Amino acid sequence: MAKKACLPSAYGRLSSDDSEEDRVRKGHIPVLVGKEEVMERLLIPTKLIKHPFIVALLEMSAHEFGYGQQGTLKIPYDAECFKRMIKMISKGK
Secondary structure (H helix, E strand, O other): OOOOOOOOOOOOOOOOOOOHHHOOOOOEEEEEEEEOOEEEEEEEEHHHOOOHHHHHHHHHHHHHHOOOOOOOEEEOOOHHHHHHHHHHHHOOO
């Protein structure tokens, strides 16, 4: 019986060695939000991904960084304003 070749996986499994800040809670999408060199890692609830505000920011991100971004998605927007907006749309305002 021939052995199967071990191919590297594109997916990684979180182990107990991973730090808390690297983990993503179920039902959330990690993004980097900020302008220029200062970006903050935030989590967006997946239920908000189709909200017009989020869609507009994703389109702005695609224009600035392209659709082929590697790693965590970058959104060029003020992080504090982004957090306030997420809080408001989460509350349904």
